[in-house]
Amino acid sequence: MNRKLRRANEAAARRSGAPSDPRVAGLFSSGLVHHQAGRLAQAETLYRETLALKPDHADALHLLGVIASQVGQHDVAIDLIERAIAHDPKSPVYHSNLGLALAGRQRFAEAIKSYDRSLSLRPGDAEVLYSRGNALVALGRPRDALESYERALLARPDHTEALCNRGAALAALGRNEEALASYDRVLKVAPDHAEALSNRGNALKCLARFDDALASYDRALTARPEDAQALFNRGVTLHDLKRFAEALASYDRALGVAPDHAEALSNRGDVLRQLGRREDALASYDRALVARPDYPEALSNRGNVLKILGRFDDALASYDAALRLSPDYAAALSNRAVTLQALDRLDEALADCDRALALHSDSVEALTNRGSLLQELNRFDDALTAYDGAVAIAPASIDAQMNRAFLLLLTGDFARGWPAYEWRRKLPSWVERGFAQAEWSGQDIAGKRLLLHAEQGFGDTIQFARYAQLVAARGANVILEVQPPLKPLLAGLFGVEVVAAGREELPPFDLHCPLLSLPHVFATTVATIPGGIPYIAAPADRFAAWAPRLPKDGLRIGLAWSGHRDNARDHERSIPFARLAPLLAIPGTSFVSLQKDVRATDADDVRNCGNMLDLGCELNDFADTAAVIAGLDLVITVDTAAGHLAGAMGKPVWLLLPRVPDFRWLRDRTTSPWYPSARLFRKGRADTWDEVIAGVAAELEAAELR
Known part of the structure; x- marks a missing residue:
């Protein structure tokens, strides 16, 4: 029984000494004894028997309401305590316990009114001021909550819970140093106070004292090993430090204690996404949404994974669900824009970015995404302005800096582009070699x-x-x-x-x-750009081994149609094999597959193709690939290593490029200064591979490469 309810019983015990029907007094007193001993069922029975004899017995109504509140029946509690107040409106404890019951039903504004009535009858009650502060926190009013906790501590300086929650209110106001001092005051009195230790870790994390934060969480977990919130907070800190495997373990421990902890499930999905375990991440977000269906962050992050998996329509539906719950959710709007961009709905995407920026003009993510959209719309100057704006707000934003570098290089502004490209060293994929030299x-x-x-x-x-x-x-x-x-x-x-x-x-x-x-x-x-093409040649022995296996008739063409499937822009760099049928049907051609890894979705079409020799799976290294290319007349490829290899060997190579290609292919060119033997075939505004393939087929029919 908490201190407030115990005090209510004690007050009732004092009043029970007043003259009354002996049977009523006896029943009520016996009920009070059981209640104080924690025997709630027996106490409830005796209070009800008291009320059967005296229906207006205010203390019995009140304490029966207290029992209902203790077992989570807050609506019943509210009714009973309000009836008690109707008989005795001057009892401060009735009003304070009504406030607790209302808070139990999350009716916090009404709870505060009840606490204020209690305080008007008994000013300076530390427990009531503490409960009032908690209700104000729940209403998102940390400044008012802080004032209530301060008043509680004036009345009782050793109130550890008020001190602890005062720290949380200070932290919510961004006053983390003061919050830390408040938690330390708690820990002087109660060194193993798990909640203070956990919250202290949060404040330390906000102050970028990550090692101290982790130590504080570990102390909290020593005091209370099954503390799901401390485990979750510890996971968040490890997550921020990009120690993803450790963060995952901490989230999993939290979920072992609280399987429906929605925030832990959602954050676990974020970590799994970072670790490349996308399907597992999706399952974790789905579990979070079972636990809390109205969780916009989980819906938005779920959309991010679906986007990476290329399930753009599903991603769009997930973002839309998040935005129905939270229409001003700028991150969901910004990521929805990226998905619309992948679906080539560029004008809608730009509108989403602009809406996100109207809500948060300093959103670096929205500015960066807007730059990407403008770039795709060939509005390169506007795109650079967007990236510059993002960098001005957040100079350390790797995405903004890298997008800016790529744009400068794509537009041929190498003087600014190469220095900016050094930002790649901040990417998570960068491996610092640690050389002494x-x-x-x-x-x-x-x-x-x-x-x-x-x-x-x-x-x-x-x-x-x-x-x-x-x-x-x-x-x-x-x-x-x-x-x-x-x-x-x-x-x-x-x-x-x-x-x-x-x-x-x-x-x-x-x-x-x-x-x-x-x-x-x-x-x-x-x-x-350094020339000297060719600067790579196939080893003679490899060429001698592969040459006899190549087609003898027709124009011999090497073919590669998909890049690495884990590339974030794989949908722009890979073509389903079946879409290449117009090329394979051209008379007088013989194709050779240079595609080392054939996707399951292409396997049947490749196997049934009558005009292609599939050598890809037999190529052990790039010396083998070069030997095959050396015996061909032409290589046709998407943006893959095979294209670079053919270009470096001086072999004619036709590159099939997305509307906005990798920076090295520059823009608005059909040739490449990096590889003089290359021809570039780019998607147009329609953004379809069919248009590109039709253009290549027309050129191939007219080609004279021998």
């Missing part, structure tokens, strides 16, 4: 040994490996560290020692440089 930034390197290391995909390594010879021309000895499947191919680069990442011990070196920082170091412009 300094990074090369362009200083004299004659006679030094320089390590150039691959950092991204196969295509990036092939494209930028050309810079190794520029470095060697400055008098350096160059070591090029590449992905293992590229070593047999790139080992033939003139004057460069090539090693395979992760498989070989690095030779000694003086300086190092990431491969994609070399254009910045060399201040590359569109006019000074």
Whole structure:
């Protein structure tokens, strides 16, 4: 029994000594004894017997209401206590306990009125002031709640619960240092106060004292190991620190205690999404929505996963559900815009971004998404303005900085683009090598040994490996560290020692440089892109092994139609194989598949294609791929490593590109300064691959490549 209810019983016990019917007094007194001992069923029976004899017995009505409140029957409690008040409106404890029952029904505004009536009869009651503060917090009025807690503490300075909740009110007002002091006052009196320790961790997290926050949560969990909220808060801190596996374990522990903890389920989905476990993330959001169907954040985050999975219509439905619950939810509007963009509903998407910005003009996410939309609409100057606005608000926003860098490079503004592209080092995918040697930034390197290391995909390594010879021309000895499947191919680069990442011990070196920082170091412009094509050739022995297997008749064409399925823009970089039928039907052609991994959705069409030799699954490394390409007349591909390889070999290559391609293909061009043998076929405003394929088919029918 809590202190407030015990005091109510004690007050009733004092009043029960007044002259009355002995039977009524005896029944009520016996009920009071049972109530004070926690035997609620027996107390309820005796209070009801009291009321059967004396229906207007105010204390019996009141305490019967208290029992109803104790067992969660708050509506019954409200009725009974209001009847007691009708008989005795001057009892402060009746009004305070009515406030508790009303709060139990989440009727907080009415609860505050009851507490105020109680305080008008007995000013300075610490318990009532404390309960009043709790109701004000529930109404989202932390400033008023703080004032109520302060008054409670004036009446009783050692009221630990009021001190603890005072800290929460201060934290809600952003006054985290003061909140911390309030929690520390609690812990001086009660060192194992789990709620104060957990809330103290929250304040420390807000102050960016993450290690101290985790230590405070751990102390809370030592005091109360099954504290779901402390486990959840600990998970949030680990989540913010991007320690995703540990965060997941903490959320799972919280859910072991409270399986329907909606926030833990939703945050667990966020972590699983970060870990690439998208289907599991979706299941976690769905569980959160079973626990709390009206949870807009879970609906919006669920939409994010569906968007990544390419289920755009389902994602749109999830965002719409979130916005029905919370029409001013700017993040849902912004992400809905991205989904509409994927569905090529650009004008609607732009309207969503503008609506989000009308609600929150400083929304970095909405500004960044708006820039992406404007970029797709070929409004490049406006897009740059949007990115610049996002960067001005949040200079540390990786998404805004990277989108800005990509746009500058796409538009050929290399002078600003390459320095901006150095922001890629802040991406979660960046691996910091931790070399003791300094990074090369362009200083004299004659006679030094320089390590150039691959950092991204196969295509990036092939494209930028050309810079190794520029470095060697400055008098350096160059070591090029590449992905293992590229070593047999790139080992033939003139004057460069090539090693395979992760498989070989690095030779000694003086300086190092990431491969994609070399254009910045060399201040590359569109006019000074290193040429020297071809700079890659197929090993002679590999060519000799593959040449006899290639078609003997017709125009021999290599084909690759899909990129990496985990790429965030895979839907713009991959084409269903069946859509390529117009190419495969052109007379006088023989196709060779360079597609190493064929998706399940394409497998039957590939297997049943009569005009294509499927070699992809037999290609062990890029030296094999180069040997096959060397024996072909043309390569047709989406934006994949096969396109880079063909271009670096000087082989005619036709690239099928989305409306807004990767930065290296620039804009409004049919040729590439990186690969003179490349032709670029771009989607138009209609954003359909069929239009691109029809254009390629027409060119192919007229081609004279031999």
